[in-house]
Amino acid sequence: MDCDKCDREAVMHAAYSGAHLCDAHFCTSVEKRVRRRIRSDALVPSDASPENPQTWVVGLSGGKDSVVLTHILDETFGRDPRIDLVALTIHEGIEGYRDESLDACLELSEALEMRHEVVAYDDEFGVRMDDVVESDPMDMAACAYCGVFRRDLLERYADEFGADKLLTGHNLDDEAQTALMNFLEGDLEQMAKHFDASIGPFAAGDDDLRERPASDRFVPRAKPLRDVPEKEIALYAHLMDLPTHMAECPHASEAYRGEIQELLLELEENHPGTRHSIMAGYEELAALAAQRYRDDGTGADLTDCERCGSTTSGDVCRKCRLLEAL
Amino acid sequence: MQVTTEVVGDAVHEVSLRDDATYADLLAELGYSPHEVAVLVDGSPVPEDGTVTGDRVRVLRLIKGGGA
Numbered sequence: 001m002d003c004d005k006c007d008r009e010a011v012m013h014a015a016y017s018g019a020h021l022c023d024a025h026f027c028t029s030v031e032k033r034v035r036r037r038i039r040s041d042a043l044v045p046s047d048a049s050p051e052n053p054q055t056w057v058v059g060l061s062g063g064k065d066s067v068v069l070t071h072i073l074d075e076t077f078g079r080d081p082r083i084d085l086v087a088l089t090i091h092e093g094i095e096g097y098r099d100e101s102l103d104a105c106l107e108l109s110e111a112l113e114m115r116h117e118v119v120a121y122d123d124e125f126g127v128r129m130d131d132v133v134e135s136d137p138m139d140m141a142a143c144a145y146c147g148v149f150r151r152d153l154l155e156r157y158a159d160e161f162g163a164d165k166l167l168t169g170h171n172l173d174d175e176a177q178t179a180l181m182n183f184l185e186g187d188l189e190q191m192a193k194h195f196d197a198s199i200g201p202f203a204a205g206d207d208d209l210r211e212r213p214a215s216d217r218f219v220p221r222a223k224p225l226r227d228v229p230e231k232e233i234a235l236y237a238h239l240m241d242l243p244t245h246m247a248e249c250p251h252a253s254e255a256y257r258g259e260i261q262e263l264l265l266e267l268e269e270n271h272p273g274t275r276h277s278i279m280a281g282y283e284e285l286a287a288l289a290a291q292r293y294r295d296d297g298t299g300a301d302l303t304d305c306e307r308c309g310s311t312t313s314g315d316v317c318r319k320c321r322l323l324e325a326l
Numbered sequence: 327m328q329v330t331t332e333v334v335g336d337a338v339h340e341v342s343l344r345d346d347a348t349y350a351d352l353l354a355e356l357g358y359s360p361h362e363v364a365v366l367v368d369g370s371p372v373p374e375d376g377t378v379t380g381d382r383v384r385v386l387r388l389i390k391g392g393g394a
Contacts, residue, residue, distance in 0.1 A: 001376045013373035015360075020373050064388075173361075173389070231361050234388035235371060238364065265359040 012235060015272035023239050030236045033227045034072050042202040042211075043165065043222055050081035057163040057219075059154055060087040060109070060116070062101030062245040064237040065169030067108055069225050071242055073167070074112045084115075086161050090153050091120035092146055093128025094249065101245035108243050117161070119153050125319075127326055133251050137325040142251035145322055152310060152319045158219040168198075170223040173230035175199070176275040177260045179282035184260075192293035195286035198223055210287040213294070217302055217311045229275065329378060331356065333385045343378060350374040352383065362389045 001010045003022035010020035021029060038044070048054045058073060060066045070087055077083040089105045091098050102118065109116035122128050127149075133142045158166040182190045198221040200212030212220070225233060237244045267274045304310070305317035312318070329352060331339045341355050349365045349372060360374040366384040 001373050009370070010373045010376075011371040012364075013375045015375075023371075229361065230389045231364070235364055238371070238386070238388075265361050268361055269359055 011239070012232070014232075016268075016276060017273075026232075027236055027239055030068075030228055030232060031072055031075065034069075034224050035076060037224050037227050038076070040201065041222060041224070043224070044082065045202065048082040053082050053084050054164045055084045055086065055162050056165050056167055057086045057088050057154075057158040057161055059166065059168045060089050060105050061169075062089070062104035062108075062243075063169070064234050064242075064244045064246070065171055065174075065225060065230075067104060067169075067242050067244045068233050068237050068240075069167065069169040070108060070112070070114070071240065073224075074114060078112065078114075086163070087114050087116040088154065088157055088161070089116065089118045090150050091118060091122070092150070093121050093130055094251065095130055097247060097250055100247065104243040104245045111243075117157065119157055121149055121153075124153060125149060125323055127323070129251060132326060135326060138322065141253040141255070142249075143254050146251070148319050148322055152317075155219060156310065163219050166219045166221045168221060168223055169225050169233075170198075171225045171228055171230045171233050172275050172279065173261070173264065175223065175226045176264055176278045176282075177257055179278055179286075180260050180264065181256065183282070188289045189293050191282070191286040192289040195283075195290040196294065197221055199226070199283060199286065200290065210284075212290070226279070227276075327378065328381060330382045331385060332383075334387065336387075347378050348375055349378055349383070352378055353385070356385065358385065358387075363387050 001020055002008070003010045003025050004020050005025045006022060008022035008024070011023045012026050013020050019029075044054065056073070056077075058066070058070050060070050073085055077085060087105065087109050089102060091102060105116065105118075129142060129146055132145050138145070154166060178194065182194065196212045196215075197218070201210065202220070203211045203214070214220075264275060301313055302311050303313075303315070305312045305320055306315050307320040308317060310317050310319070327343050327345050327347070329341045329343060331341050331352065333339070333356065339356060341352055343352060343355070350360050353360055353363060353365070353374065364371045364386045365374060366372070366386055367380055
């Protein structure tokens with residue numbers, strides 16, 4: 001079967017668009033979608049310049065998503081004096097699993113000559129996820145502890161490195177799952193937070209209501225891969241021969257997300273384009289929810305955690321409460 | 327038609343298919359969605375809606391598993 005754009009053999013079929021593409025045209029198509037999202041989310045502000053460059057911290061786990069994101073960002077902005085890229089890897093203390101994926105991170109950052117920082121739960125909090133799952137004082141899934149710790153360190157170190165933005169490798173499947181979970185849980189307020197934290201476009205200066213407001217409290221996050229299906233990210237990594245670590249975390253236990261993932265794969269097979277249409281509708285809905293639920297923008301309901309100083313809505317942040325329980 | 331299918335890192339299956347079967351049909355026999363794996367023939371990925379040719383394929387699992 002031939003590529004739609006040339007006479008080479010197609011390597012993939014995107015049922016949602018009908019396209020058959022060869023390796024070269026497929027890889028170009030992935031890169032174009034990522035760059036288009038970077039433009040439409042206005043990630044590069046108009047006042048970024050070689051004298052006043054932006055710093056983007058990229059969460060690099062060594063899995064295919066973050067490796068592809070880091071690679072495409074380097075291809076796009078590696079020589080752009082307006083953007084400084086810093087890769088940040090979090091070591092959770094998971095024997096074998098994270099050590100191997102760290103090798104993939106090191107191989108990539110060395111090949112790209114990109115600044116790369118590694119921070120570990122053990123050094124920062126005195127805990128390792130292998131021990132956390134053993135003691136489990138809150139009777140929760142491993143991911144519930146790990147997500148809180150990871151977000152804390154990504155946020156804290158992004159801030160320390162002077163980041164203007166924190167970029168993560170969430171793909172279309174990840175975001176469509178999150179959207180559907182928020183919808184099925186009936187959680188409009190969570191949709192509003194999701195919009196303002198990571199999926200709303202940055203202000204382009206035209207006063208569009210579908211933009212997120214600037215926050216003094218948090219480093220804003222962005223997800224430039226979120227138009228690309230998970231399989232296509234993996235295929236891109238395979239075809240570009242990027243160093244990735246494919247194994248699944250031995251503690252992975254997000255049962256509900258797994259159920260939603262199965263449901264979405266089945267829907268996508270019977271109704272190609274479902275993930276894209278979920279996200280198109282969800283982004284519009286989340287923008288409306290953000291207008292409805294957004295506070296006055298001053299962050300008046302947020303304070304500093306009395307133990308660690310990070311931003312929280314209570315006296316003590318969730319991370320400090322989990323660490324105390326451990 | 328008999329196709330020897332190696333699921334990389336797992337098992338080798340002998341799958342019987344109609345002569346005009348597609349790679350998506352082959353995946354359905356094995357219980358995989360085309361959105362979670364790539365089919366490789368002679369080391370190269372192939373579109374899932376293509377007709378199966380040859381008697382050996384490899385299936386590469388690309389995405390982390392769900393709850394199943």
